[in-house]
Amino acid sequence: xxxxxxxxxxxxxxxxxxxxxxxxxxxxxxxxxxxxxxxxxxxxxxxxxxxxxxxxxxxxxxxxxxxxxxxxxxxxxxxxxxx
Numbered sequence: 001x002x003x004x005x006x007x008x009x010x011x012x013x014x015x016x017x018x019x020x021x022x023x024x025x026x027x028x029x030x031x032x033x034x035x036x037x038x039x040x041x042x043x044x045x046x047x048x049x050x051x052x053x054x055x056x057x058x059x060x061x062x063x064x065x066x067x068x069x070x071x072x073x074x075x076x077x078x079x080x081x082x083x
Contacts, residue, residue, distance in 0.1 A: 013043045020075045024068050027060040035059040039072070 008015040021036030038047070038057040047053050050069045054061075061068050 014040055016079050017043055020072060020079070021059075023075055024059070024071060025062040027062060031057075031059040031061070043076075 008018075017040035018033075018036035021032045021039055024032065024035060026032050026035065034057045035053075038053045041047055041056075042050070042053050047056070050072055053072075054065060054068065063071075
């Protein structure tokens, strides 16, 4: 018997963080997962800026780091507007 996978509700911080991470091009999916997890921690107040998030996630980006930070900021602004 297969285990049941429970998805996060659309409005949850987890879903928002992982959705933002999925928009950032990385070398492989695990990089996006680590980035999503650390973005979730950021949204919970565990990090104060995106440099800390990117350092901790160690996501291998396929775009320049400054471009990734800019995209993340823009995507999070859109999320906050939709509240």
